[in-house]
Amino acid sequence: MLIVSILLTIILIVLLVIIYKKREETESNLGWKFIGYFWLGGFAFKGDETPLPLGFLLFLLIFRPKTNVKTKKRSAYLGFICFLILHLILPAVERDLFERPRDVVAASDNMFQINFTNDWMTIRDQLKIEERARLVYFKAHYQKNGQIDDLYYYVVSVSGKNSVYYDINFSADTNRYTIRAEKIGVEGLEYVEFVEASRFFEVLDEVQVRNLSLEQPFVGYTLRFDGERIKDTDEYQQKYVILGKEIKTITRDQLPTEGYPINLCGKEKPYELPTGSGVSNRCEANADFFFDD
Template sequence: MTISPWLWPLPVLAVLALAFIYSRRKEQERHLLWKLLGYLLLGAFMLRLNGFPLPLGYALFLLLLQAKPKPNRAAKHSAAFAGLLLFFLTLALPAAEQGWLERERSYPVEAAQISQLSLQDDWERFKGEDAASSEDRLERFEFVYDRSGAVIQLNYAVNVWSGNGSYRYQVEYAPEKGHAVVQRLGRDGGGSPPDGLSAELVLERLRPEVLAELAPAPERADADRLRLEVPTMWFANGTASLDPKGFQPAFRIGHDGEVEPLPNVAEPYETTAAVVVYGCRDPELFEGCSAPAYYLF
């Protein structure tokens, strides 16, 4: 179980609170410091009822305090109240930490035109400290652009496993504003990443010169806007074996970015990734879309 670094200062705060309360005692009492520590721990004690934390310890202290008058009553009450504050801090600090880590971040990017895109470099910048010794799997990729090369919409989601934990990145480009909004969400569980589609492979291969070549065939050139998607489910178990005859028109994207047509034959083609491009009247709503063209890596 990993302890939040935001909770490490709490023992220091507890010691300082005890020292302050002890220094303001009104009466001499044997072992008072240990008693104050006990009352502080009692005040911080909680009981979870149906997952909801209850400050049971502080309630018990109030009953004990009223049952019998005690010397240094105010100091003991202060110690129990300090424990109650610690109880609330142990609940509030992890939530505040999660909110801080999962806040939306804005990064300046040049993305108004396809020729300006640098998806791989942007992705390395978005990952930040998670970039070192990390593995990623692409969950979703959607890209809308027009035939002049203007970027209309670009967003994707990536699951990342690194030494810092397991996270889900949501990336939304705002081409007209010149920035991208990135949110990193914590994921349950860690361990090794499952088989799937490498985000770095797709983002590196979709360079501007390649994107400029990805479009439906000329007979479907009536659509002003194009929609590009990555069918991640095809690669849930890693490399996929596809039959180009069932995916026509089909093309191959080489390591150097060359785009070549694949023959219309029923022979398996081993591919590590693929993109699908539609010509649509309204690609944002996925309406009026023609049959797609398939590009295999």
């Protein structure tokens, strides 16, 4: 965008010089008046973050030049064109370029073999995501051998006005992550209480997904993480605590008062509902695995 800005500035200067040289008559202080009309045509008023061409509207309603009429009008119209470029066209182009989907190759398509931290660091480095970005949601559907059917997660950077929401989808067909980014401004600050993405992936790599298991095997599994710290763990039924590479069963009196729960759901093959209203792929059993910062 810097090169585009430089080119536009050069074109603007050339156009201003051409318009000024084609003035109809000699006039005292015409140069200042010329620049004033240009500034007026490009003046923007921002109401609710939406820029309005207030200067150009004032020019149309109030200003009636009596000398060098064409020159002053052209200057004002050129200012209005600059308003359109700077406040409407360039931001739209910049947004489209920023939000365009980008692909990153994954290390594996198997939940038991994938190195989540390495993949995350590759994504983070290529898209220049801040190191302390927060994980808002994670969900993976995979078979009993670890083969991924579907995997996606959402990450938010929380660096003030530059907060960005990242939608990251893994495709088993291409073995790639597709990332879409969207600027959300200061709204990202509401996610500061969510776990750091790097911490979550560190936990998965250390404990190994294959070790997050249920009491009996199932055809498929769904692993879900909601990102937020839970401060009331009484509602959870079957609970475990992740301590590094270890997974410990906990009794009610050992239940942590708070933590981040990873939910594992076991599923059998989908079957037709007796009513014929659809197909069921419900959880047959589930468990929650808690970890902390």
